[in-house]
Amino acid sequence: MNRAAKHYENVITFCCFLFLFVNVGFPSTSFNVYQSYIVAIPGVGDVGGSMILAIRTLVSLGLMIVVDRYYLWLDVRRGVFAAICMTAVAFLIYSFADSFGLFIVAALFAGAGYGLGGMVAMTMLTNRWYQGDVGGAVGFSTVGSGVAAIVVPLVATHIIETTSLAMAFRVEALVALVIGIVVFALLRNRPSDIGAEPHRSKEQRQNTRAASSRVVVKPLSRVAYALLMAACLCVGVFSVGALTYLGVLLTSSGYDAYFAAAMLSLGGACLTIGKFLCGKLFDRISSVKASVLMLGLEALGCILACFAVTGAAALAVAASVLAGFGIAIGTVGITMWSLELSTPATRTKMIKNLQVGYALGGFVTNLFPGPLKELLGTYAVSYAIMAACALFAAFVVVRIYHRYRTHAAAAPANTAPATAE
Secondary structure (H helix, E strand, C coil), X not given: CCHHHCCCHHHHXXXXXXXXXXXXHHHHHCCHXXXXXXXXXXXXXXXXXXXXXXXXXXXXXXXXXXXXXXXXXXXXXXXXXXHHHHHHHHHHHHHHCCCHHHHHHHHHHHHHHHHHCCXXXXXXXXXXXXXXXXXXXXXXXXXXXXXXXXXXHHHHHHHHHHCCHHHHHHHHHHHHHXXXXXXXXXXXXXXXXXXXXXXXXXXXXXXXXXXXXXXXXCXXXXXXXXXXXXXXXXXXXXXXXXXXXXXXXXXXXXXXXXXXXXXXXXXXXXXXXXXXXXXXXXXXXXXXXXXXHHHHHHHHHHHHHHHHCCCCHHHHHHHHHHHHHHHHHHCXXXXXXHXXXXXXXXXXXXXXXXXHHHHHHHHHXXXXXXXXXXXXXXXXXXHHHHHHHHHHHHHHHHHHHHHHEEEEEECCCCCCXXXXX
């Protein structure tokens, strides 16, 4: 292996960070900063603002269904670059939008960038470039969208207040294009493209018995596959809903609006940190234990949110922290499950399907909190449902791991775990 190719997996992980920063962070996790400005535009309004988000979500969900064919056609390097260009075009169109119709056109491109250039691409690249320390790589990559949620609102607000909304959109379009060029220049589809080898953990390099033990993954039955998809849908429900509705839960329960906003910021910060820590946990304490821990934190956070309606500020703080950390399972966990519970022949399809299940859960979570609030007078019931979703997902993941993924007797010391694709 040539010296330039050594440790190139770190460059790949940085590229994953960058394209998730753009393709997930710009259209989704940071876009709420624009919503108040968009709904104030004549002809858009609150209903139109919701429609813009709904169209983007539906487009991204629809394209996720065919994303495996997309990457089979273009491969990841060109596919990711094309997706970033779609995101850049979306924000360029946003910058010229002065009517509802143009915002919808922009939302179509934004949904395409999100659906085609997000988690599936990151998972495929990580699988190709890492045989060990996979969780850490996934954790760092997924922090990209969290950083966007922190940085973009601050910068965009400053640009909007000092210049205009259109200029803020144009700056994001330019940043997306520049990052796209950087990613295209640095990204490589496979280690073999540059004469490199997949990264192995320290234990694997030392050829210890633990590293050389053979992992046996049995193909999931239809029932097990359906349960795993249901678990991912449940993860999508609380991953999107837990922080989204926390502010309105608190304000409708009598908390000050500034306190509610602070809890949202706290939860977002915990989520960003939690993605990196969750990845490390998957590497250090096993995927099953890490999954149970993170899902348990999420369930506890949602339960505390139910009791926070009593006015106990300490419960609200704890709920924000625990729910924020627990949501990290939605990015790191689903990625790890798709890699570890699939066979090489089914891996790409499972990567796609589990992400589709997660995205569908995110769509579903916007359907019931409002109606339940109207019917029952509180958002606490919705948080109880989210807690149940987390516990159900934990039960399913534990059962499937124990039944379908086992460690066989140690293989010869020079045998490395097989990678997919």
